[in-house]
Amino acid sequence: MDDFIEILKKITPEVVEILERRYDVLKNVKYHQPIGRRMLSEKLKLSERIVRNEVDILRSLGLLKITDNGTILTNEGEELLEKLSNMVYDIKGLESLRQTVKDILGARDVFIVPGDADTNPYVLKELGNVASKVILPLLQNVRIIAVTGGQTVKEVVDNFPVCSFKDILVVPARGGIGQEVEKQANTLAANLAKKLGGRYKLLHLPDTMDEEIYNLIAKKEEVQDVLNDINNADMLIFGIGNAIEMAKRRKFSQEMINKLCQVGAIGEIFGYYFDREGNIVYSTTTVGIKLEKIKNIKYMIGVAGGAHKAEAVLSLNGIKHSSIFVIDEGIARRIVDIKR
Template identity: 75%
Template sequence: MESYFECLKKIAPEIVEIIEKRYEILKNISYYQPIGRRILAEKLNLTERIVRNEIDILRNLGLINVTESGTILTNEGEDILEKLSNIVYDIKGLEDVKARVKEILKAKDVYVVPGDADLNPYVLKEIGILASKVILTLIEDVKIIAVTGGQTVKEVVDSFPTCSFKDILVVPARGGIGQEVEKQANTLAANLAKKINGSYKLLHLPDTMDEEVYNLLIKKEEVQEVLNDINNADMLVFGIGNAIEMAKRRKLSQDMIEKLKKVGAIGEIFGYYFDKAGRIVYSTTTIGIKLEKIKNIKYMIGVAGGSHKAEAILSLGEIKNNTVFVIDEGIAKRIISLEK
């Protein structure tokens, strides 16, 4: 039997289009408020005339207010937006999309949020909110959580509610990478520990180093202690990177980047670079979690946003089978299209 929304699409497709458009408008206002009409039009890739008309309608419905600083949601608007999220999920048929992606990846589980982070950055926030809820359903029997760095994992930590799990230790899965301290694994580990009222340990080391330095540091007692905790984690929350993007972030040489392209590197996690067939084609000398240890981790939570990450996820080989993925609609639909 066809769903209510499938019937609605056939008999009144314009209604579905209006619902989806107004959902996007309310979502963008929620994320960027207060926001001016011109900037809102740019975010939505709509003309100012269309946005002006929609703002007038939403204001008359009592869902938004237009202030001197810009447009904001009313309390009723926030309430409607929350309810609308479930409706849009059903309209887009994301339950079927989720099931298909889980089948393709042979993943432990898959969760999908509407939208594409490549087009709308607020979608990363939605991934963070959903991932934090997923983690909360699994956290009861967890003793050690390891987290990687990156914007998407940061959204997970930022979205985490204040709660009390005093017996949980949070550790960074790896050393630091790049200049943005707020996105580094150490920072995110400490912030998550504070959110859950747990404890944390830090790894005050760079993500990548030469082998001689690595061999010296790995012998230090304080480093070994943290590494032992990392490799005994019950849960790992990690982002998934595009191989070439991550190589540039790690400031690999141009020659090495060209080599990665030549060997077909597509995806990256924990300093390991994978090709289309799921083979490791390169790995950096890093201090942190090792690939051979992750098979013992009970809960692997992989988070990613933006359709350009689809190939990277597909490249992860058998790691996919033990992972719970929280991704966006853009990634999910591209994974399906790539498998056709």
């Protein structure tokens, strides 16, 4: 199969290009159906003429159907897309890339999703889908799951199948951040618990606060109860942030953002900011999981999409060896480029 793919790339590279384009069309339809051609054109960043032509071809093959509300996948289209996903994975050489990135990171394991979330929004949904499949077989050995907030972790929860793990407790790994309630750790913990048929506890506190106030609140019995569960989690599902993006989300002052730039902050997890060498260059008084506690966690699942987060992933020296990363092709290829 590998030899055939290499021959195909050399003899008919245009065939590979067409295959990858039609894969992108089918994937976008899958995650946004029913979708109009103009919206599909915007998501693919292709002209409406090209999109119309591709949709017409895929419809004639019985893979797409045009309805009054927009384009949808047919059952045959769903089945073919599953097979096509495996083919695209092979064509792009992602198994070899996966092993290279795993070696570079020294990670417990790495899973790669085709595409780049920076240019293909549906890739985030694919990350959620793959991450949920990675996590599911591990749950037999898990009592407590902690989850952070953010869009990528939300995709993991949204893609999780309904199942029965009544004994599992899900807790937020940290307090709330930002205004989007649907992406906050509390919301995601509750939603994941419902998918699992398990239990959940919430942490009704902001992510960061004055240290003196934190010390007072942390002594409360109900807060101590949740913090104890967080720090005894068997699994942590976390997103990986670009340092400056996260500082802006936390509404840091411009002066503070400039300081983070000056000290070389690249990546962020749990309120800790790392430079290229993996040194902690700044940390907030964050409510929730502490970096020194994660060494006891059985399964660390880091999920990230978008090539611009490659350096953030590389900066996590303290946790890379114990983590399972689910990342996209954009991050993976950028990591290899940086380490060349």
